[in-house]
Amino acid sequence: MSLVTRFAPSPTGYLHVGGARTALFSWLYAKKKGGKFILRIEDTDLERSTQASVDAILEGMSWLGLDYDEGPYYQTKRFDLYKEVVAQLVADGKAYKCFCTIEEVDAMREAQTAAGEKPRYNGMWRDRTDHPADTPFVIRFKNPQSGTVVIDDLIKGRIEIANSELDDLIIARSDGTPTYNLTVVVDDWKMGITHVIRGDDHVNNTPRQMNILAALGADIPKYAHVPMILGDDGKRLSKRHGAVGVMQYRDNGFLPEALLNYLVRLGWSHGDQEIFSKDELVQLFDLDSCNRAPSAFNTDKLIWLNQHYMKTLPAEQVAAQLQWHIAEQKLDIGNGPALTELVKAQAERVKTLKEMVEVSRYFYEDFSQFDADAAKKHLRPVALEPLQAVAAKLEALSDWSQATIHDAINATAETLGVGMGKIGMPLRVAVTGGGNSPALDLTLSLIGKARSLARLQLAIDFVQQRANDSE
Ligand SMILES: Nc1ncnc2c1ncn2[C@@H]1O[C@H](COP(=O)(O)OP(=O)(O)OP(=O)(O)O)[C@@H](O)[C@H]1O
Structure with missing residues (x-):
């Protein structure tokens, strides 16, 4: 008989990380054993269940890539x-x-x-x-x-x-409606569930459910109760108790690959390996190596994994997730570099996709003011000559590539007999508006020639004005 697992959330809120990890373990186990993973929505608590919560659970599962072979089944449709x-x-x-x-x-x-x-x-x-x-x-x-x-x-x-x-x-109940333990038992039986993998908050229900299954003459599934994920206060994460929804991690700029890797490691280990692709997890996952003790969330480790995946996943894959943040921050990507280029330029420099978009506005939007601190430090009268000289060299370029830009900046430093710092920082503030960006040649190549030169002119005017003011 083939193996069948299920995830059975109640739609009384979003999918939180505790539920998501339990879903992931059921999903992984089914995949590893070539079995089936079923999604069952336990919506019999009519007062607390909502369609919005069902949608949120489906959205969370889909974002994490936890696809199901059957379902979603709804318990409210199975009352007969x-x-x-x-x-x-x-x-x-x-x-x-x-x-x-x-x-x-x-x-x-x-x-x-x-x-x-x-x-x-x-x-x-x-x-x-x-x-x-x-x-x-x-x-x-x-x-x-x-x-x-x-x-x-x-x-x-x-x-x-x-x-x-x-x-x-x-x-x-007296109105004839079935109670929780009955519906679970009937569904586990009729859906042919062979392995019930669920949170250990259910461990007290299990003997009662096993007795009912036995009375029905049903096969008793194997049970695996996974320990809870706890919040900062040591209490189990739950929808009623301040848990963060999975989609909030998307909103905060995390990649689903990072969250999945993080969640699996929170309750399972394979030697001291930290990084696992999904395929690798399907190969290696086993219930034997699951922790017995509850685990607490550690955001620093999640950030570390997020940085790892931003840098190492194919840029197209990261860009596909970045798209949402671009739309959220209302940037017009038709107005600047392709997102794959942005990912390659910024992945090393940021912690999250949200931050990636925040620090990349200048690639897509013009600005009328420079960051005050950066301008105070780098757009000073001494920068006038280097800015004018580099502007002239850049303007003369017929081929706008990283290599030609690089040479033009170096040549300017040589001609003026000054170090790179004297040119680099003013140029950076001029074209990006601030003091942080990827390498200058790359940054300028992505910003484009016309736009870089227009911004340089703006900076030259700014410095000139400042020089005049101080006279
Ligand atoms: N903090 C947690 N850590 C690990 N698994 C959890 C956690 N909370 C719930 N689960 C598991 O997730 C699955 C779905 O649970 P459910 O939808 O009832 O979520 P819940 O947060 O417990 O809901 P509620 O807030 O209504 O108690 C169950 O298998 C449950 O055991």
Whole structure:
């Protein structure tokens, strides 16, 4: 039988990094084993589920490249199936109607707490047949009363829970709607899930779900509970608890390759290797090497990986992600170098794609003012002659290439008998407006001849004005 995994988020917010890593582990495991990865949207909490959250989850998965072989399935579209299964369990004597009122259940709990016992449903309707007419009821699963449930968890190892610890769980509410554990069980069964890889916040649900699966005569999947990703405060990241959505990382300028590599390493290792391509991960990933302890987020490491991928991925791939930031910052790329050229020029110099666009405006937009500090330092009267001389040399170039520009700048320094610094910095401030840019020959070649010369003229006028003012 082929292996089937699933990711089953509830659409009550965006896809956050905790959920994304769990999705990634399920995806990787399926790919590695040549199996199937299913996306199932657990949207039965009608009050908290929204279409916007579904869209956000799909967007996050797509941005990370976590494609699914089946789905998305929506639990709200499967209510008939759940009802059938509940009815079958009742018919088989494996579940029963419970007519307890809320007050009765509360009283039961209070008495147990007062007696120092763990509060739990005491099974009072489990074997009764004197069912009242016209009285609301819930359906409870007849949990076995003896024996133990053993989870041979693929990450956590063996976990044993005594059935005496588990009470008879409600599987359908008084309005007939199925509860969480029932829907999960029915779907895992009907979708042929062989490996349930999920966060260890679900570990308490597992014995109950295994008991229901057994009652249905279903195959019990293997379980792998992955540890949680924690926030700065040591609490698990969750939508309700300040987690950052995956798409926020896109907005902040991270590459999906960097985030994926970061997330996988946060809970899994292969020797001391840090960098993994997706293909390599599919080859190497295994549940055996997953951490058992929770992990906390470390932004510096993510930045380091982002820089690595900006520099080493094909420029076209980085440029495709850069496009979004260009649009966001409303730059017209028709007005300057191709994005692949921009990536090659700036990748070494920035931490994120967002920063890459921020420091690259001068390639696409003219400016009317120079950065005040840079101008104060470098556009001084002594810069007038070098600027005029280099402008003349550049203007004379018929071929505007990095090499010819380089030679023109060197020749100017030689003719004037000055060091490169005397020309380089004023020229940089002149053509970029500020004091930081890639190598000058590259920068000028990307800015273009006409635009470089116009900016040089602007700087010459500025310096002249300054010289006049100080006279
Ligand atoms: N901080 C986390 N670290 C690792 N996995 C997580 C984390 N939070 C959730 N998961 C896992 O992600 C999957 C989807 O979870 P779900 O959509 O319920 O997210 P959630 O953040 O737990 O939601 P909620 O905020 O409603 O509790 C589950 O397998 C869950 O165990």
